Amino acid sequence: MSWMRWRPAMEQALYAPDGGFYRRPEGPAGHFRTSVHASPLFARAVARLLLEVDEALGRPEELAFVDVGAGRGELLAGVLGELPGAVRARVRPYGVEVAARPGGLPSTALWTDEVPRGVTGLLFANEWLDNVPLDFAEVDEDGALRYVEVDVATGEERAGEPVTETDAAWAARWWPAGGPGDRADLGAPRDAAWASAVGALERGLAVAVDYGHTRATRPPFSTLTGFRAGREVAPVPDGSCDLTAHVAMDAVAVPGLHSLWTTQREALRALGVAGARPPLALASTDPAGYLRALGGAGEAAELTDRSGLGAFHWLAQSVRMPVPASLGGLGGLPGWQTLGS
Known part of the structure; x- marks a missing residue:
């Protein structure tokens, strides 16, 4: 398995010169x-x-x-x-x-x-x-925020190191931690x-x-998801799908x-x-215009x-x-x- 934090995994999956999602020939509209x-x-x-x-x-x-x-x-x-x-x-x-x-x-x-x-x-x-x-963090059993790590091939996740002081301060201001298992988008x-x-x-x-959301509507869990061919899919950072939060x-x-x-x-x-809707009367006076x-x-x-x-x-x-x-x-x-x- 190849584990890394989500931010570098997203960067690689979305924008890598040799196969990033946003460099694919069909473009986002595909x-x-x-x-x-x-x-x-x-x-x-x-x-x-x-x-x-x-x-x-x-x-x-x-x-x-x-x-x-x-x-x-x-x-x-x-x-x-x-x-x-x-x-x-x-x-x-x-x-x-x-x-x-x-x-x-x-x-x-x-x-x-x-x-x-x-x-x-x-x-x-x-x-x-x-x-x-972005990186994503999860509250552990002791109430501490830890980075979420992901396997870039499968999308499997695990808890990583505690977040830095900078990310902890951002979360405390904008996305306060809840109980164990709750997540924040950093x-x-x-x-x-x-x-x-x-x-x-x-x-x-x-x-x-x-x-988006504001403080009053902040969700308790991460909003990370994937899209491929018009459907919401599991967010696997392998370059095959959009990754969005x-x-x-x-x-x-x-x-x-x-x-x-x-x-x-x-x-x-x-x-x-x-x-x-246009006025129904237009249908009789100008059908094409209606x-x-x-x-x-x-x-x-x-x-x-x-x-x-x-x-x-x-x-x-x-x-x-x-x-x-x-x-x-x-x-x-x-x-x-x-x-x-």
Whole structure:
């Protein structure tokens, strides 16, 4: 057996150059469905947010759109396609991903494995943070937290060494230990990854969209799981499946910045995505238009479903800029709440 702590095992399984899951040719869309894949309405909403960021920034000469965890460029291409020509001419798009650059992207799009620094605009991370490799800890019979070790070939687990002071302090603040057998996802590496991404903005808005929880809804057990070919599977770190863990959204928020939180349902509704059915009278006056509107309403309903994609968490943090209208600033719509750290 080959035992190691979960963090290096996840790093190897997801991102190794010689067979990591996120380097596989089929891409994430071959295994699970995100909001980006569910409907072009998602890209349209993000494009609207980018336009509001542009306005709040005073329409800079160069406006960055940074798609972190860009997959195969689906969101990047979708957002660019929704922008007015005059704005698109000022946008510098970045796709941040470990996989090779996909075909079909505009020549202006830069493809990189690192978040660009010193840019001004919108940084958007859709289902990225849940894939940042973490360690996991379990409470032993004496009440001490120990790292969980995993066999990389089988997924079998065992208790390892006691956690470091740093991880113990993080758990005590954000995920307090319960009784023997309870587990915690040790989120300090994820917090650091998000802080680094947000810190890359000279001015702008950083948005993270993910499975998540806050202190009031923190689970007693680890949220680690796997996905393969559209199904939830055992999390075996052998490169054959996605490995994901829900995000502690209050912990990950960078201190000292204006931070807002809401559900995807509320965020998308504020950005013009609603699941209301078109009026039935339209079916008799414009049957084709009615069918298009009905299809759009179905897609919107999926994106905002309280028990599905609509339950995702949105964390928005502004860096040296006013809050856009759709986030409740500039006289905008309600639905967001301040998130304290």
